[in-house]
Amino acid sequence: MSAKDDALQFLEAHYTKWIELAKDLWEHPELGLQETRSSKLLADELERAGFSVQRGVDQLPTAFVASWGDGKPIIGILGEYDALPGLSQKVSAVREPVEEGAPGHGCGHNLFGVGCLAAALAVKESMEKAGIKGTVRYYGCPAEETMVGKPFMARAGVFDDLDAAITWHPFYVNSVWWSSFLAMNSFKVNFHGVAAHAAAAPHEGRSALDAVLLMDIGVNFMREHMPEKARIHCVITKGGQAPNVVPAYAQVWYYVRAPMREQVEEIYARMLDIAKGAALMTGTTYDVDFLTGGYDMLPNDTLCELLLEKLKEAGPPQFTPEEKEFARQLQATLPPNAIEDALRSYGLSREQVGDPLCEVIVEPYDKGRVLPASTDVGDVSHITPTAQITTCCHALGTPLHSWQNTAFAGSSIGFKGMMVAARTLALATLDLLTKPDLVKAIREEFEKKRAGKKYVSPLPEGAVPH
Numbered sequence: 001m002s003a004k005d006d007a008l009q010f011l012e013a014h015y016t017k018w019i020e021l022a023k024d025l026w027e028h029p030e031l032g033l034q035e036t037r038s039s040k041l042l043a044d045e046l047e048r049a050g051f052s053v054q055r056g057v058d059q060l061p062t063a064f065v066a067s068w069g070d071g072k073p074i075i076g077i078l079g080e081y082d083a084l085p086g087l088s089q090k091v092s093a094v095r096e097p098v099e100e101g102a103p104g105h106g107c108g109h110n111l112f113g114v115g116c117l118a119a120a121l122a123v124k125e126s127m128e129k130a131g132i133k134g135t136v137r138y139y140g141c142p143a144e145e146t147m148v149g150k151p152f153m154a155r156a157g158v159f160d161d162l163d164a165a166i167t168w169h170p171f172y173v174n175s176v177w178w179s180s181f182l183a184m185n186s187f188k189v190n191f192h193g194v195a196a197h198a199a200a201a202p203h204e205g206r207s208a209l210d211a212v213l214l215m216d217i218g219v220n221f222m223r224e225h226m227p228e229k230a231r232i233h234c235v236i237t238k239g240g241q242a243p244n245v246v247p248a249y250a251q252v253w254y255y256v257r258a259p260m261r262e263q264v265e266e267i268y269a270r271m272l273d274i275a276k277g278a279a280l281m282t283g284t285t286y287d288v289d290f291l292t293g294g295y296d297m298l299p300n301d302t303l304c305e306l307l308l309e310k311l312k313e314a315g316p317p318q319f320t321p322e323e324k325e326f327a328r329q330l331q332a333t334l335p336p337n338a339i340e341d342a343l344r345s346y347g348l349s350r351e352q353v354g355d356p357l358c359e360v361i362v363e364p365y366d367k368g369r370v371l372p373a374s375t376d377v378g379d380v381s382h383i384t385p386t387a388q389i390t391t392c393c394h395a396l397g398t399p400l401h402s403w404q405n406t407a408f409a410g411s412s413i414g415f416k417g418m419m420v421a422a423r424t425l426a427l428a429t430l431d432l433l434t435k436p437d438l439v440k441a442i443r444e445e446f447e448k449k450r451a452g453k454k455y456v457s458p459l460p461e462g463a464v465p466h
């Protein structure tokens, strides 16, 4: 039997185990940096299979790196397992939280983490049987939703010796995910003023809230003079406690995003100048809490092509009439234009994808696009050649980060999509381990695109994960 058949057979033979693990994570959703149970479950499984596991990376206790084999090439599979706040939901077509207000897997990271795990274990199985040289590595990446995981792991250097990294994400399309994403910074500005009686002695006060408001006016005036696709959004997290006291403390939390890391750096520097200006205008002082930053995504075309080929080999998921009915019921709970809007934003048609569930491999559709969102896979893509796929784990039009998505991620629909991803990633890893010319071509493309630029951590010195 070929190494590929070994891997596929191994995945099939342990099918119920993968489903149980994915269900287990789904039933115990944990927020970013609190994924103690989830990361232990996955790391234990890898350790039992003979992987050497480093638990905790830098200041991230729920990150881990699991390796099997030795020497080059080293192929990384990036797994995630964090949940989202407030998205607890039963596997039901009506809004019905398991626990009101509790977290839920509304981005399907339970499938994400286990799909990658199954692939890594299957690769190890066939490497062992066929005597394939090299290293397969599973990266347990926490806190993707807050973009806090991989930038901190990257700063610790854990991706530096990789020859390539691959991953996937649950979606409603089976295809390569070729698009780039927005680079970003997340930071809070704290203004400090002087409290005073707002009626009796306002002249003695210096309002930190005024500084926040003036800073935001400055930022809003800057919008006209920044790259078109850049995004800035904020919330005022602290704005004082009562109108009759001049606020001595106020805080505003910004995200700044743009198609390229350099653009984020430039806008960020201007925003710090605006903060300085606001402090000068109001007689206050300020300091900055830098929460996290991340890169845009640099997709590797050669690696994307390999993933597409392997996805076709793995074959699309097929769904039962009952699953399609469940998908239709959940679609009926979406806003009226959700499906049309989603299709339009990706330039896809209903016929191309399949409605309600995708049962074909969709030809690449998003090459050269920049998705208006961010992912911390971007950081890895600037360190080593990286590519990702999506598989159908939920109904057409279902937004990520929704209760509907939580329902799908706990259902057989999600599990089927997860197994397509596991098969694809396993097949691709085996190719990467056994075809040095392929790895060389992938590497050459990467070096050409990076043009001598080295990855510089977006995190300022001394930044700690929040």
Ligand SMILES: [Zn+2]
Pocket (backbone or CB within 6 Å): 107, 108, 109, 169, 400
């Ligand atoms: Zn996600």
